[in-house]
Amino acid sequence: MTVKHDRTSGFYNQSLETMSVSQRAEYLDAALRKIVAHAYENAPAIRSKFDQNGVRPQDIKSVRDLERLPITHKHELAALQEKDPPFGGFLGLPRNRLKRICMSPGPIYEPEPIENNNDRWTQAFFAAGFRKGDVGQITFSYHLVPPAFWFEDALHALGCIAIPGGVGNTELQARMMHDLKVTGYVGTPSFLATIAQKARELGYDPRKDLDLEVGFVSGEMLPESLRSELEDTFGMVVRQGYGTADVGCLAYECYHKDGMHIPYNCIVEIVDPDTGKQLGPGETGAVVATVFDKVYPMIRFGTGDLSYITDEPCACGRTNPRIVKILGRLDQVTKVKGMFIHPGNADDVAARFEEIERYQVVVDRRGHVDEMTFVVELKPGVEPSDALRQRIEAAIPQAMRVRGKVRFVSPGTLPEDLKKIDDRRTWE
Ligand SMILES: [Zn+2]
Structure with a gap:
């Protein structure tokens, strides 16, 4: 029996x-002022963003001041780069300071510097449970796109060995995992499930014959059911991280998996998608990132994802606020009574009640007032009752921050291909 890491x-x-709240604010404000000065000086795209909006670098003193700047949306990047190739004016260092250039769909080119001071993925890997001496098998693509390289850097920074598995080759991957006594998996959760299946076909018992103890997954949603299946199958801890090819790591889970901590060295704002104004904890809005990487200094980069943040304490002791979960894409959002709601919020309500079989949120307008109705089909054998209705109606504002009524309908009423949020309002 080997001694296992904590x-x-x-x-x-x-x-x-x-850091305390005030230390963190001070730290981020200072880092922001530094990157703004650098980016304005070196990256023409950032300079024109400031100039066009009449903002001077010295006007941005704190995170709150970012509201004065427009958001650069992910979907604009490809066009900006085409106009001013290859980096759209965002390159913040001379080209001879680069070590790698990746390409994401778009195409969008992403520069990486020789001296890399960005340890955000390393924080994520440590929090996931990777420790010095681990052997990490990376099953993300080693072609064109950046994640596999980032994750190798993170493994190396922690003193781990990296196995460049790449995508596919499931049988080889399962063999390598066995032969090289791989302790850490890096990839998508669904591919780890595929490896489990292949390992069994090869005659391995994933728990006894493989050495996996920790996994860092990203790139797709991680349903809790899949997480516990993987953890049971391999006898390992599986944690996830969130980021984009343009800005890198923006959040990661710790052991307590109660949301995803924002790395200490970047700024994540949750903003009103219409106005760009910052929203408070618990309020759903667009995820906007500002990173301190001199090579590619994104200032107010709109990821197109939708989420909300909590600053409640976490059992791990980290005080970094947490992105509670990624609810989905911005284009699925609906505004009701001034609040943004998303199918992911509605799923949160439904997940609290075993009795709910199917549901649909209907948004309508009575006079000039928005009305939200949670239309519910109950599981076979469950009778609708006032008590259940009241319990669901109490849960709706907790998860969605908007009040709504519950209407029970008989099984089979809701369409098969239902839109989770059906917006029936008209605006004549
Ligand atoms: Zn934590």
Whole structure:
């Protein structure tokens, strides 16, 4: 029996991960002022963003001041790069300081510097449970796109060995995992499930014959049911991270998997998608990132994802606020009574009640007032009751921050291909 690492506690950088609210604000404001000065000086796209809006670099003193700048949306990047190739004016360092250029669909080119001070993915890997001496098998693509390289850098920074598995080759991947005594998996959760199946076909018992203890997954949604299936199958801890090819890591889970901590060295704003104004904890809005990487200094980059943040304490001791979960894409959002709601919020309501079989949120207008109705089909054998109605109606504002009524309908009423949020309002 080998001595196992403690993968459940500790910090990658304790002093920066446990800052008080005021220390964190001070830290981020100082880093913001620095990157703004650098970006304005070196990246023409950032300079024109400031100039066109009549904002001077010295006007941006704190995170709150970012509201004065427009958001650069992900979907604009390809066009900006085409106009001013290859980096759209966002390159913040001379080209001879680059070590790698990747390409994401768009096409969008992403520069990486020789000296990389960006340890955000390393924080994520430590929090997931990776420790010095781990052997990590990376099953993301090693062609064109950046994640596999980022994750290799993170493994190396923690003193781990990286196995460049790449995509596919499931049988080889399962063999390597066995032969090389791989302790860490890096890839999508669904591919890990595929490897489990292949391992069994090869005659391995995934729990006994493989050495996996920790997994870092990303790139797709991680349903809790799949997480626990993988954890049981391999006897491992599976944690996830969130980021984009343009800005890198924006959030990661710790052992307590109660939302995803925002790395100490970047700014994530949740904003009103219409006005760009910052929203408070618990309010659903667009995820906007500002990163401190001199090579590609994105300032107010709109990821197109929708989420909300909590600043409640986490059992791990990290004080970094957490993205509670990614609800989905911005284009699925609906505004009701001034609040943004998303199918993911509605799923949160339904998930609290075993009795609910299917549901649909109907948004309508009575006079000039929005009305939201949660139309519910109950599981076979469950009778609609006033008590259940009241319990669901109490849960709706907790998950969606908007009040709504519940209407029970008989099984088979809701269409098969239903839109989770059916907006029936007209605006004549
Ligand atoms: Zn935590």
